[in-house]
Amino acid sequence: MFALFEPLYMLYNGATWGWVNYPALGRSDATETREDPTLPLGRGALKSLMRLLVEVLHDRGTWCNVSTSRDLKRITARVDHEGISFLTITLPNFGADLQKGLSQGYVDRNLFSGFPRKGELPQFLGGFLDLVFDRATGCLLDNPDVDSIQAIRQISLMFAKVELPASEKRTKAAFQAYVKCESDVREWDKMWSSGISSAGSQQADLKDRFARLALLLWAEPLQHIDREIYMGELVPKHGPGATAERLLGNEKFEQREWTSRLEYLFPHGEYLAPNWRYFSDLDNVDIREPGSERPVRVITVPKTLKTPRIIAIEPACMQYTQQAILERLVYQLGRSNHPSSWLVGFDDQEVNHLLAEQGSSKGDLATLDLSEASDRVSNQLVRELVSPWPHLHEALDATRSRKADVPGFGVLRLAKYASMGSALCFPVEAMVFATIIFVGIERALKRRLTLKDIKSFQGSVRVYGDDIIVPVNFVTSVIAELEAFGLIVNRDKSFWTGKFRESCGREFYDGLDVSIFKVRQVFPTSRKDVPELVSLVSLRNQAYKFGYWGVTRFLDEEIRKVLPYFPNIAETSSLLGRVSFLGYSVDEEDPNLQTPLVKGFVVSAKPPESNLEGSAALLKYFLKRGDEPFLDVKHLERYGRPKSVYTNLRKARPF
Numbered sequence: 001m002f003a004l005f006e007p008l009y010m011l012y013n014g015a016t017w018g019w020v021n022y023p024a025l026g027r028s029d030a031t032e033t034r035e036d037p038t039l040p041l042g043r044g045a046l047k048s049l050m051r052l053l054v055e056v057l058h059d060r061g062t063w064c065n066v067s068t069s070r071d072l073k074r075i076t077a078r079v080d081h082e083g084i085s086f087l088t089i090t091l092p093n094f095g096a097d098l099q100k101g102l103s104q105g106y107v108d109r110n111l112f113s114g115f116p117r118k119g120e121l122p123q124f125l126g127g128f129l130d131l132v133f134d135r136a137t138g139c140l141l142d143n144p145d146v147d148s149i150q151a152i153r154q155i156s157l158m159f160a161k162v163e164l165p166a167s168e169k170r171t172k173a174a175f176q177a178y179v180k181c182e183s184d185v186r187e188w189d190k191m192w193s194s195g196i197s198s199a200g201s202q203q204a205d206l207k208d209r210f211a212r213l214a215l216l217l218w219a220e221p222l223q224h225i226d227r228e229i230y231m232g233e234l235v236p237k238h239g240p241g242a243t244a245e246r247l248l249g250n251e252k253f254e255q256r257e258w259t260s261r262l263e264y265l266f267p268h269g270e271y272l273a274p275n276w277r278y279f280s281d282l283d284n285v286d287i288r289e290p291g292s293e294r295p296v297r298v299i300t301v302p303k304t305l306k307t308p309r310i311i312a313i314e315p316a317c318m319q320y321t322q323q324a325i326l327e328r329l330v331y332q333l334g335r336s337n338h339p340s341s342w343l344v345g346f347d348d349q350e351v352n353h354l355l356a357e358q359g360s361s362k363g364d365l366a367t368l369d370l371s372e373a374s375d376r377v378s379n380q381l382v383r384e385l386v387s388p389w390p391h392l393h394e395a396l397d398a399t400r401s402r403k404a405d406v407p408g409f410g411v412l413r414l415a416k417y418a419s420m421g422s423a424l425c426f427p428v429e430a431m432v433f434a435t436i437i438f439v440g441i442e443r444a445l446k447r448r449l450t451l452k453d454i455k456s457f458q459g460s461v462r463v464y465g466d467d468i469i470v471p472v473n474f475v476t477s478v479i480a481e482l483e484a485f486g487l488i489v490n491r492d493k494s495f496w497t498g499k500f501r502e503s504c505g506r507e508f509y510d511g512l513d514v515s516i517f518k519v520r521q522v523f524p525t526s527r528k529d530v531p532e533l534v535s536l537v538s539l540r541n542q543a544y545k546f547g548y549w550g551v552t553r554f555l556d557e558e559i560r561k562v563l564p565y566f567p568n569i570a571e572t573s574s575l576l577g578r579v580s581f582l583g584y585s586v587d588e589e590d591p592n593l594q595t596p597l598v599k600g601f602v603v604s605a606k607p608p609e610s611n612l613e614g615s616a617a618l619l620k621y622f623l624k625r626g627d628e629p630f631l632d633v634k635h636l637e638r639y640g641r642p643k644s645v646y647t648n649l650r651k652a653r654p655f
Contacts, residue, residue, distance in 0.1 A: 044523075044525065045522040045523055045525075046079075046084060048522070048523040048558065049084075049087060049159065049162075049519065049522070049523070050075075050079065051554065052158075052519070052551070052554065052555075053075065053087070053155070053158070053159075054072060055548075055550050055551045055554045056154060056155055056158065056548065056551055057071060057072055057155060058550055059548050059549070059550045059551055060128070060147075060151035060154060060155065061127070062550075063147060063151070064127075064128060064131065064145065064147050064148050064151055066127035066128055066131070066148070066151075067127055068127070070123070071124060071125055071127075071155075074123075074124050078090070084164070084305065085305060087159040087162075088159045088160065088162055088164065088304060088305040088306065089304075089305060089306045090114065091155070091156045091157070091158075091159065091160075092156060092157050092159070092160035092306075094112060094115065094122075094124070094125075094156045095152065095153055095155075095156030095157035095160070096157075096492055096493075097111040097112050098132075098149070098152050098153065098156065099153075099492075099495070099500055099502070100492065101133065101138075101140070102132075102140065102144075102149065102498050102499070102500040102509065103495050103496075103497050103498040103500055104497060104498065105139065105140045105497070105498055106133070106137070106138050106139045106140060107120055107121060107133050107138035108138065112124075118135065119135040119136055119138075120133075120134075120135060120136065120137060120138030121133055121135045121138060125152055125155065125156070128145075128148040128151050128152045129148075129152065131144065131145035131148040132144040132145060132148050132149055132152070140498075146509055146510065146512050146514060149509050149514050150514040150516065153507070153514060153516050154516040154517075157516055157518065158516065158517070158518055158519055159518075159519050160304060160518060161303075161304060161518045161519070161520055162304065162305065162519050162520065162521070162522065163302040163303065163304075163520055163521055164302060164304070164305045164522070165302055165308075166300070166302075166303075166304075166305055166306070166307060166308045170305075170306065170307055170308070171300055171308055172408065173307075174300060174307055174308050174310055175298070175300075175310070175406055175407055175408055175409065177310075177372075178298065178310050178375065178406060178419075179406060179409050179412065181372050181375045181376060181416075182375070182412060182414065182415060182416060184376070184486065185375075185376060185378050185415040185416050185486060186415040188378060188485075188486035189378055189380050189415055192207075192378070192380055192381075193380075206439065206481075206484060206485070207384065209439045209442060209443070210381075210384060210385075210435055210436070210439055210485075211384055211387070212448075213435050213438045213439055213442065213449065214384070214385045214386075214388075214431075214435045215388055216449070216450075216451055216454065217339065217340065217343070217431075217434065217435055217438065217454065218333075218340065218385075218431060218435075219388070220338050220340075221329075221332035221333050221335065221338055221340050222332070222386065222388075222389050222392055223389065224328075224332050225325070225328050225329055225332050225389070225392050226389035226390070226391045226392045227391075228328055229265060229325075229391040229392055229395050230391045232270070234266075234324040234325060234327075234328060235324055235327070235623065236266070236271055236320045236321050236323055236324040236623065237320070237323045237324065237327070237623055237625070238252040238253070238316070238319065238320055238323070238623075239319050239323055239423060240640075240641055241313070241319075241421075241641075242313050243313060243314065243315060243316040243319060244294050244295070244296055244297045244313050244314060244315040244316070245257065245294060245315060245316060247316050248608065248610065248640050248641075249607065249608055249610030249638075249639040249640025249641075250610040250611065250612035250616070250620070250635075250636065250639045250640070251610065252316055252320070253612060253616040253617075253619055253620045253623075254612070254616045255272065255316045255317060255320070256272075256282075256284055256285050256286060257285070257286050257288065257294065257315065257316065257317055258272070258285055258286070258287050258288070258317050259287070259288050259289075259290070259293050259317060259318075259398075260287055260288065260289050260290070261290060261293075261397070261398045262317060262321060262398050262399070263287070264394065264398070265391065265394060265395050265398055266321050266324075266395075266398065266399075268282060268285055268287065269282060271320070271321070272285060272619070273615060273619065274615055274618040274619040274621075274622050278615040278618075281614075281615050290402065293315075293401070293402065293403065294315045295401065295402075295403035295404050295405045295411050296312035296313060296314050296315070296401045296403070296404045296405065296419065296421065296422075297312065297313040297404075297405050298310060298311075298312050298313075298404050298405060298406045298407065298419070299311060299312075299313060299407075309420075310375075310419070310420070311419065311420045311421040312401070312404055312418075312419035312420065312421040312422070313421055314401055314421055314422055314423075315401065318399055318400075318401050318422075319422075319423060321395075321398070321399045322399045322422060322423035322424045323423050325392075325395055325396070325399060325423075325424060326423045326424055326427065329424070329427050330346050330427060333346075333427065333431075334346070339451075339454055339455055339458070342458050342459075342462070343434050343458075343461060343462065343463065344427070344430040344431065344434055344462075344463045344464070345430075345462065345463070345464040346426065346427060346430070346464075349464060349503075349504035349505070349506075351462055351464075352462055352464050352467055352469060352503040352504040352506075353503065353504060353506045355459070355460075355462055355469045355503065356469065356501040356502060356503035356504075356506060356507075356508055357501070357506075357508045357511060357513070358511075359469070359472075359495075359501040359508075360499050360500060360501040360508035360509055360510055360511055360512075361499075361508075361510060361511030363472065363499065364460070364471060364472055364473075365460060365469055365470070365471060365472060365501070366469070366470055366471070366472045366475040366494070366495065366496030366501075367467070367468070367469055367494065367495050367496075367501045367502055367503045368467075368468040368469070368470065368475070368478070368479070368482075368489055368494040368496075369466060369467060369468070369489070369490045369493035369494050369502075370433070370466040370468070370482070370487055370488060370489060370490060371488040371489075371490040372488060373429060373433075373465070373466035373487070374416075374418065374419060374420045374425045374426075374429050374466075375416055375419055375420075376416065376486055376487050376488065377416060377417045377418075377428070377429045377432050377487075378415060378416060378417065378485075378486060379400065379414070379415060379416060379417045380415075381417070381432055381485065381486075382396060382417040382428055382432065383397070385428075385431060385432060385435065396424065396428070399424065400417065400418060400422070400424075401414070401418070401422070402414055404419065417429075426465055429465070429466070430463045430464070430465065432485075433463050433466070433468060433482075433487075434461070434463045436478075436481050436482055436485050436487075437461060437463070437468065437470055437478050437481075437482075438454065438461075439481045440470075440474060440477040440478035440479070440480065440481035440482070441457070441461075441470075441474045441477065441478065443477050443480075443481065444473075444474050444476075444477035444478075457471075464503075464504055467503045467504050469503060472496050475496045479494075499511075500514075516546075517539060517542035517543055517546055517548075519535075519539060520535045520538075520539070521535035521536070523536055523558060524536060524562050525562075526562060527562055527563070527601075527646075527647050528646070529562075530603060530644075530645045530646060530647060531645070533559075533562060533563070533576070533647070534576070534603060536555065536558065536559060537559060537576050537577075539555060540552060540555035540556065540559060540578070541571075541578070541579040543555060544578070544579055544580070545579065556578065563576060563600075563601055563647075565599050565600045565601060565649065566578060566600070567584070567585035567587075567598045567599070567600045567654060568580040568582070568583065568584045568585040568654070569584050569585070569598070569600070569654045569655070570584050570654060570655035572655055573652065573653060573654050573655055574602050574652055574653075575598070575600035575601065575602055575652050575654065576600060576601045576602065576603065576647070577598075577600050577654070584596075584598070584654035584655055585598045585654055586598055586654065587599050587651065588651070595653055596653065596654060596655075597651040597652065597653060597654075598651065598652070598653075598654045599649065599650070599651050600649070600650075600651075600652065600654075601647040601648065601649055601650075602647065602648055602650060602652060603645055603646075603647055604645065604646055604647065604648050605642035605644070605645040605646070606638065606642055607632070607635075607638040607639050607640055607641075607642055608638060608639075608640055608641075608642065608643055609637065609638055610637070610638060610639045610640055611636065611637055612636045612639070613636065617636055620635075620636075
């Protein structure tokens with residue numbers, strides 16, 4: 001057994017303070033065994049996470065006047081038996097069940113499975129639950145304690161997003177789910193073509209509504225983009241990420257692979273050379289026909305211990321031209337003289353936060369979440385969306401990868417428009433979702449919508465990726481249409497009854513913010529663990545702003561084990577430091593600028609060596625946005641994402 005904590009802890013039992021010793025307990029309340037023979041964490045890392053949880057229990061117990069000593073005993077026993085999965089999988093399921101109970105107004109026997117009950121509520125975190133639900137009936141109290149709601153969420157969901165590698169079994173399951181999703185999209189395409197949906201409704205009617213509303217919603221911005229594509233005004237650019245052919249840094253400006261599908265709208269002579277004078281440099285460019293195009297490379301990246309995130313790495317030529325369309329698409333959709341400016345969002349989540357807060361307070365707005373959102377958007381549906389604009393239609397088709405290389409399954413032809421990893425995935429799916437929403441609203445109203453009708457929904461309909469906000473009056477019809485179009489509404493994360501709402505990482509109950517801070521990385525053991533260190537400093541500052549003083553003191557101690565200098569700073573400072581309401585630290589004054597300076601650590605990174613010269617260097621210059629010179633004067637020698645980051649001790653401004 002791992003020695004998870006120190007022998008003694010000072011805990012508050014609701015009336016007095018006392019030192020409590022927690023020996024190893026029995027395993028009678030454990031409902032599942034650890035699936036892996038070893039923990040994906042070392043002993044020290046698990047101990048640090050447990051100590052953090054102890055501090056959170058202590059803090060919330062004090063705040064809500066609730067004893068947490070028995071809760072800690074149960075956590076100790078379950079972690080001993082189940083390992084880290086209890087913190088990262090089982091506890092988050094408990095938090096999700098709380099949110100379901102808040103939404104439906106009562107706790108039933110389907111919720112909190114695996115946790116022994118007393119009455120209708122679990123014994124675990126029972127002190128907090130008693131302030132939210134009636135233990136005898138399981139019904140939500142007339143005036144539930146919002147602090148207790150936030151406390152349960154903080155305790156149970158804190159470790160839900162720790163970026164840990166999933167087991168091989170779960171990784172294989174994630175790839176299987178990706179392939180199954182692709183099969184589902186293909187089946188939907190068949191029904192779409194045959195005229196009957198999975199729900200039994202007539203697809204001809206859906207097609208008519210979808211096409212007409214798409215024209216009504218997007219005519220103005222997409223017409224501008226269509227003209228820009230026709231006139232050849234789009235300027236491509238390389239993204240910062242990886243490519244399917246593993247080009248790094250400046251190598252992307254020397255790409256020598258193109259597709260014949262791109263040639264009509266994006267001729268390689270114009271897009272791979274600075275001008276036609278250098279066309280002879282492109283003699284060795286490989287123009288691939290559709291059958292020999294490079295597929296996207298499907299990989300997993302850490303998301304949670306429960307399941308990894310599946311992304312697709314695009315070929316360089318696809319990402320390069322996708323970025324050209326993306327830049328103009330986001331600009332045109334964001335223009336303030338058209339409904340698209342408030343209907344879809346790409347970089348400002350605050351609108352969704354305000355609407356979710358309103359929905360929790362007034363009960364007039366619902367927050368919906370989609371499962372596997374990007375992977376379930378059919379390419380046939382996207383083609384229908386942009387069919388009135390032939391050049392945009394062709395551009396989206398030409399810049400879309402048609403095949404994917406999936407580990408364990410080989411190369412598959414794709415029915416979806418694009419997986420996560422395509423630069424156009426996010427805005428295109430947002431337009432699709434928004435159009436379907438108004439298909440649902442129109443069906444509920446039983447009349448055709450006009451542009452004036454659509455404008456009347458400003459402030460009540462909003463799409464940001466797969467986070468959707470719609471009026472409660474139309475939620476049933478909207479959900480029905482989303483599912484008729486082959487999408488899956490995640491009802492566990494969608495809320496339209498009760499007073500709980502969630503959107504874009506913020507949660508509200510009855511108009512009050514019950515959001516929490518989450519652990520993203522395990523704790524660092526040295527200054528070399530820079531991503532973990534940056535994450536821990538961010539966690540500390542979030543806990544401080546949430547008012548978790550005991551947690552903040554504990555994290556300060558943990559950080560000082562690694563950083564000997566950890567000054568008070570403002571949030572805008574480049575230093576790794578402590579955000580404080582009491583101001584920032586000052587060691588001395590800059591004699592030249594007369595500004596305060598403080599000693600601390602900054603995160604530094606050196607781009608990898610990547611030499612670029614000749615026509616490729618000139619191309620890079622012409623692709624630069626703006627009139628200002630490159631910030632890095634050595635960008636032709638070193639460029640790209642750093643392979644590693646490190647910390648430097650120096651004096652810098654604390655603000």
